[in-house]
Amino acid sequence: MKYKILLDNFFDGYEFKKGLFSMEINEGKIESVNEINKINTYESTSPEILDLRGKIITPGIIDSHNHFTMTALKMKYQIDLGKARSISDIINTIKKNSNKMHKGWILGYNLNEFQLKEKRMPDINDLDKLNLKIPVFITHFSEHYAICNSEAIHIGNIDKMSNPSGGIIGRDASGNINGILYEPSAMDLIKSKIPEYSIYEYEEAISYASEQYLKSGITAVKDIGGTGKDIDEELRIEALNEVDKNGELKIKVGISIPVFSFNDAYDKLKLSDKINNSDNLKFTGFKMFLDGSGLSRNAWMNEVWNKNYIEVDKNNYGHPLWDIDEFKKTLRYLSQADNTISIHAIGDRAIKETINSIIDIKKTSNTKANYAIVHCTSPSQEDLLNMKLNNISVETQGAFIYFFGNEYIANFGKSREHRLFPFREMFDMGINMCNGSDSPVTLYKPIYGIISSISREMKTSNNKYKKLNPDQSLTLEETLKSFTINCASVMGWYTIGALKVGSKADIVVWNNIPMSFETYSDDFSLINIMIYNGQIYKL
Template sequence: MRKAGLYIWILLSTLSFFSCTTNQQIDLIVYNAKVYTVDSSFRTVEAIAINNGVFIDRGNSQDLLNKYTAKEKIDAQGKFIYPGFYDSHGHFFLLADAMDEVNLLGTASYDDLLDRLRKYIAANPEKKWIVGNGWDQNLWPDKKFPTKDSLDKYFPEIPIFLSRVDYHAALVNSKALAAASIDSVFMVDGGLISSNEEGKLDGILVDNAMKLVSEHIPLEHKDVLVKMLQRTQDSLFSVGLTSIVDAGLTEQQIDYLKVFYNADSLQIRNYAMVAANPKSVKNYLRSGTFESERLTVRSFKLMADGALGSRGACLLHPYHDAPTNGFLLQSPEEFDKLIKELANSNFQVNTHAIGDSANRLILDTYGKYLKQGKDRRWRIEHAQIIAPEDFKKFKQFAIIPSVQPTHATSDMYWAEDRLGHDRMKGAYAYRDLLEQYGLLALGSDFPVEHYNPMYGFHAAVARVDKNNFPKGGFQIENAITREQALRGMTIWAAYACFQEKKRGSIEKGKDADFVLLDEDIMQVAPEKLRNIKTLQTFVAGESVFKRK
């Protein structure tokens, strides 16, 4: 009996030993890092553990290495980890197109624009249309809008469509106007066909008038499109973006995305807004919201007005430098009808509003239909110019400001010309907006601005441009802290898309989306922020970018 008892004791001891020393098998441990979890306490740790695409643990490096056996271990060598960056407002398809178009960003004059066109056409003789983007007359010596005269003179045989930097105006030639059967000026609701002093077409189209020509530009084949989007995705991964908000897509574009994601052709997480019109609202209210692991369709985007740079933003009082108030892209009655219909659905409502008049209209219309206490998370995209008495409505109606900090530092050179001194106090007022709602969703509005989130982070906290101008910062009273900026591009961005329980911070059970940077954005000198490099980007625990 004693011998049998001894055998049992040895067996139990052996089993106990193996149970205590056998570690849990997992996919990945990243250790020897400074990890900003961006949880409620803004805790930092040294290591993270990942299995099946989610975070399962975080803490001390040695503790996690002792606790788990990982298929892969990454020594971060003291570098810095953050939740995957989330761009709250961008344009995936537009950026994909822009990479193949004539790049007119930073053109110093109309002659510079023409020179870039010549070089592009020479390098792309097979093109049936010439499409470009990025010109900004505010950067030119005379600051005047260009006209089609030179395009007609030098490029008479091929249609040309050149979007302004904000995508709210375009310069076209006569060949493009002919393709759209436009030979005279006529009224366009929510848009403008511009003319010269003699009443003849001058080639400038603003807002809704742009569609009259752009709808004639041939679309890319599906097989070409997916490759363009993959290339664009790779660029986004290279700067640490793991999630984007696709701000306003056609039904066809969303159908393409469903096909591409279903085939695992795309990896970046995409919160796609449906471009709202009576037809799309009717169709999506019938079919309902859509959510897969990486694609979500549960919101509509409305367009209230145009852009400040092209004087299409709708203002309460005339522009300081022109006898116009801008204009709405739809009537107040049409906005009311759409918003009322969406208020009775499960869809989120997000509206582009730049001018103080457009913002007031949308704030008041939202407030008319939002039920007190109901978690709708309706958003205003840009919220660029707010009348003093309207800031409180963001808090009153629980409306999320979705803003793009680089707009402030891109527009600061000429914005006061448009608005005058007094109205500037309510423009690009990110801290004032933050204090009302309690959070901001931060984005870039790419390709209007560059997609690198470090540029937006720098603009948000320092309020200066790439040359660190102006000294002391532009309207520095509306800078936000580094912690607020990091939350705005991670957990607050996720919250603005109803995804804060799945991503946006490094916590147990959340998607293992994270980025490894070579410098600490929370500590490095402000002038170094734009030069910080992404070393590696992970989506669902899988490396999707690694710097060579």
């Protein structure tokens, strides 16, 4: 398929260009981009010409850190509790959707206690009020903790268990299990009992979700897999291979494989060989989780956590999810591969430990690996300098500011608030900052991360937006760069992320890009046309 595009306002992955331009598309690639003086009558009316003058044109959006397959399964087969505003809302939503069962289990996601009027997590007593004789398991929106009913606890047989390494089995003041499980090792005690999805269910969910992502402006994601036993990594790869082969994958997927132990690393290296690299699929490396969540206050910190902004969460410094010696050993082992290793580090102590481990590997080996710190929520200026000097990228999430900014301020406290999400410093220092959603932790739609990175606005109940460290805001051009060419770089996928000769013709045609949530509504039709591999999709 060969055609030309006429455009007068486009971002090429590096900067905005204004004027009159002609872009030629051929066989799914950009064949030429030329500035022209005028348009003749034939060009303005030819069916082989797509006239996009007056629109904002950008490369397809790339999400650098997205649990795509996990999100797909949740969208297709689980109950979304994101709109609940009270515990009774949660109970009623589950009742109304109790027919949406997965092989005898009710599964839910997107639970957010911060938006409930009770301002607490529901517990086992709340879920038991459903009077269901089937197990219920609901994950928190952060995917770092979950809640289950007595039936699920019984099936997991965890009543008498002690805390697993790196996890916590929640208990009330009397020592009884409260149904809340913190971090993957504890959640996996129940997840391992949930019947697995079939290969057909994986394929159906992936195909469906890829269409939804494309409609939102996304043309590529780095799918970082699961957080434990929630995803069968071998089935994930098999399903992605099959959906791609059948022509039903509507976005490009960079596959990153999570690693949870040194023994696991050997198996995951072998598993990477099963990925069928193609125009739409690519192996992009590995993911490691060094610490927990800034919402549940178990990310690894130098100083104790706060709560409610000024209170001290006594003796709580968070904790690493790995034995540090095993973490370093595993990171060194994975560094043999010529790919990107992304390390989840939210707390400042976890960030520093990650940087120091990478520096040590670079000093003592000839590694060809690339490295990225995921989230990198509260780095010091020294951390940022060392990241720049050692070519360490950041996979961050601007949308966290909008969705969780108030909760982060409450937990990090007054003395650390100014270090949260220092995007301006990252850009000014020349760090490769990549944006994403971390879906299903936040909504996959990139507009939330785009507006948040520019406006720094935080969601409030009355829609009067406060701003988090507005001096750290980015321009629209910088923000789009963090969602395009920077992400392509961290994924090692050099034919996407830019509108230049030889690049894939993955293009977003915007009616408008809002710069503030005050001028945005979910009802707005922001995108007019999507072009993927040269194929035109009118929305």
